[in-house]
Amino acid sequence: MLSLSSLHHLSSTNSTTHHTTQQCPSTFLSSPTTHVSLPSRRTRNHTPVRCGTDSNSNLPLSHAPEKTSMNNLDASKRDVKLKIAVIGFGNFGQFLAKTIVKQGHRVLAYSRSDYSRAAKEIGVEYFSDADDLCEEHPEVILLCTSILSTEKVLRSLPLHRLRRSTLFVDVLSVKEFPRSLFLQVLPKDFDILCTHPMFGPDSGKSGWGGLPFVFDKVRVGSESIRTNRAEAFLDVFRNAGCRMVEMTCADHDKHAAGSQFITHMMGRVLEKLGLENTPINTKGYESLLNLVDNTARDSFELFYGLFLYNKNAMEQLDRMDWAxxxxxxxxxxxxxxxxxxxxxxxxxxxxxxxxxxxxxxxxxxxxxxxxxxxxxxxxxxxxxxxxxxxxxxxx
Known part of the structure; x- marks a missing residue:
């Protein structure tokens, strides 16, 4: 199993030994096989790799089969396990963590409330202190906070305790806001991936197959370890069957205002009417009742965030008034x-x-x-x- 974190510690010279090991650049290319063994930085007596031959085929390197980089591998052929820290372990954070754990990744969690029992039940390591969590050097920081609290939580994190190339990911229902916030607050060495799973604990309770997952690689370093890490995180949703949609944050917010915000707005309006079941419900009326039920389960804080942090929402509200x-x-x-x-x-x-x-x-x-x-x-x-x-x- 390939661990991305181990690549941070590889060195070409062991100062405690009396011989010099030579490492061929091709050694660290991922092979088409599922598991790749890499040398540990603490290994003293290991066999040097000769750059002139392929270690698997014993053929000259020029005649060895071309190796495939992990970016080009199908998701089903990759087996990269990440250390992912979930910040905000409420209902949605736990919902995502269950699937992430099932896929074999190590998940850490931190939240203002005590969710240690819930974390233990699904195999997540819970931390009550953000400093302790960051000192574990997670490869991915996954923000699962509410829209309104995102900035406060992000600015409170001890970023100096993280590795300089840590990948930050958000799952907010708006995208231009976290993009601007990340670019402003995070050090330039940190990678940024803005995402939006277009489903939740209710709509995704029976599986994520066919459900849309929107993402924008805002800032991902060109090094293979960083591109592979971003792809490995996206594989969580690919392997779960999501319909992957790569889209800019601006385009997402434009489309979401005309779909998600309108949906929540109509649900809230119909909720005020106090719609009730009748003995003669039509299919259309039942769809309205379902709309009210689905939107009413979400907090008003979420609805307000969709309005406040999406500049396209006011335009849609004016269009609704006009209509x-x-x-x-x-x-x-x-x-x-x-x-x-x-x-x-x-x-x-x-x-x-x-x-x-x-x-x-x-x-x-x-x-x-x-x-x-x-x-x-x-x-x-x-x-x-x-x-x-x-x-x-x-x-």
Missing amino acids: FEMVKKQLSGYLHDLVRKQLMLETNNDQIGVNGISNDQKLMLPSPTYNPLQIPPSADNPEKKHDFVMVNGKR
Whole structure:
């Protein structure tokens, strides 16, 4: 099994021995096999590798089969195990950690609340102190905090205790905000991967197969150890069957405002209506009930974060207001036409058969005292009545 962290300690000369070992650059290329053995930095009596031959085939290097780099290997052929630290071990952090652990990675966790029992149940090492966790030198820092608390948590981490090339990953529902924050706060040697699993504990409880996973390699070093590490992390989601979508943070936020924010907005609005099950539910109505149920389970903090940290959300909110007004005007205009036709009929009341309609066949119009678009307030919650019918642009 290849451990990326071991590559940090490799050296070409052992000062305590009386001979010099030569290392061929090809030695550290990943082979097509699943497991690759690398020398330990503490090994004293190891066999030197000759650069002129391939150690596996004993053929001259120029005639040896070309080795395949890990970036080009299929995810199923890679077997890189990472040390991943989950910062924020709440509901979503635990949800991701379960799958990460099952794939054989070592997972550490830190959170403001005590989740040591939950961590133990799923095989995660829990730390109550961020300094202690960072001194374990995790290869990946996975931020699973809320949108509103991300900046505070990031700035509180003892970054000086981490390796200089540590990979930072976020899983927030907005992307331009963490991208800008990471670039501003993290040292330039740290790698940055912005991601968004487009699912959660409810929608992904039966598996992640086919569910979209969006990612943007904001800053990943060109060295093979760093590119391999980023790919190994993405393999967690590839191996789980996710539909991998590489997209810029700006494009993500544009699309998310028109889908995710709108979904949450409509769910919150319908929740205020107090929709309930009826004996005659239609499929469409049941879909609305499911929408309310799915969005209401998420905290209002998440919904507020989707609005506050996505510059496209306000535009979508304005579009919703415009669309709602357009539908009301359409209804009002149609009703106005009916009223006008009724008035014309009444002025010709003595004539029978005007436009083929007799006195006993007047248009079916609502009673002047009844307004179907006006919902009377509940007795338990008296509110101001709103007349939504508009005639000639006036309420």
